[in-house]
Amino acid sequence: MTRDYYIYNSLSRKKELFESVNPGMVGIYVCGPTVYSDPHLGHARPGITYDVLVRLFKYLGYKVRYVRNITDVGHLENDSDDGEDKIGKKAKLLKLEPMEIAHTYTEIFHDAMRKLNTLSPSIEPQASGHIIEQINLVQKILDKGYAYESNGSVYFDVEAYDKKYHYGILSGRNIEDMLSNTRILDGQSDKRSALDFALWKKASPEHIMKWPSPWSEGFPGWHLECSVMSEKYLGSLFDIHGGGMDLKFPHHECELAQNTVSRGQSGVKYWMHNNMITINGKKMGKSLGNFITIRELFTGNHKMLDQAYTPMTVRFFILQAHYRSTLDFSNTALQAAEKGYKRMMQAVKDVKNLEVSAKAPEIEGLKKIPEKIMIALCDDLNTPIALSHLFDVVKIVNQVKDHSMEINENDKKILEELLTVIVVDILGLIDESDSSGSEKVVSGLMDMIIKIRKEAKLKKDFATSDMIRNRLKEIGIQLKDIKDGVEWTSD
């Protein structure tokens, strides 16, 4: 590949040089949503983070296989002993088939991801479509002696596993601490140890999503699906496993343990975890009831929102922070992102129309910017630094446009390249202002109106010229009298 990429590995807690398992190819598995409710702002973060990662790897010349699952079964509401399946619960509540729930929210999730301009994954497997594989994996773990059956359910034997391997290696825990700190489970449990986790759960009579298995009519444990689907589509050792920080324990820890037993290796070379989006400093999430759904964000229909924010504003907002830092939501932060985004996109549009002058000297420092940006992006996806360099580019574009600087053909090419390849192709920021299908008609009309206004202005008929500008503003079109003409934007 053309350059080195450095990735922070959650397992080693260090930045490491990325070396793919198979030369020239990258396999990425990301934990997708549990489709039982509207995706919220928190879901946008991994969606966008891993999207930029995929785009970058493609740009670097890798062939990328990006797998992101849909969890539509096995994800329980409370602890694994008496929890209800999230999707099953909602289905009962609404008197719908579980698959209707899953389908509805999968569609909403897809719609949100598409609006945020994220590329569709290469494969998007569903947990419910891999029940047979999951049963096989349970059997395999039983055969190897790291699981036991109890009253129709099968549990992973954490203590037995920990004797040979290290349960807690990913999340930085050890079994002794966990045992001494485990909350005592009330009621009778089928588990031998509180640390053990379910591989297969026997279904209660009222449970609606259940499948036959050698042990009982039941359903698979949550952690199983990712072990099974990542191996099926990416092989027993693949490059990057991504997901939210909150999935590190227990989900990824358990997944790693399952993999180790069944594959003889952890199966993942680099673990990558994005941080949380917070609101007033607190994690945005279901349990706190302080989340804003992506739909609400786009419509502005939420008591905490001062206004609607466009998908690209949200994307820009997320890219302005490093993915491993928490990012605090607020209206002022979003509004700042909105302005920054608009300024950048204006430059993306303007760069094409810059006048070149053959004798203009080389712009100082410009040649080094592409390299600086690539170094930042390849340094564990440092998008905020990349953006800061891009604003230097924006400034140059504006200065040339303002005739306070001249530009030669070659420098203009560099600017165009930066603003299209980096901004649009890699960061995935696209222009969302001109969405009208009848663009030609509109621009023709605008030319005419602008001409009429210009004539009025020449006659010093400012009443007419202002009236035109004000009326246009009412329908969402902004006129700006710039040095050599008139510019208009619509929202």
Place this chain on the structure above:
RNA sequence: GGUACCAUGGCCGAGUGGUUAGGCAGCGGUCUGCAAAACCGUCCACAGCAGUUCGACUCUGCUUGGUACCUCCA
């Protein structure tokens, strides 16, 4: 209680042992019939205390405050 992480200017957010992050807001100016945009200039900083060092916002220790995981969670 255990484990980990974080504390940066009005807000959001990077980064580094000695050099301007950037965005948004503010202030002054240029431009302009006015407005908007743009451009130029500018203000505001590294939680507190102690230590290491020629030098620390950056390293170490302590203090304070906050967050995450340990239950489902992106």
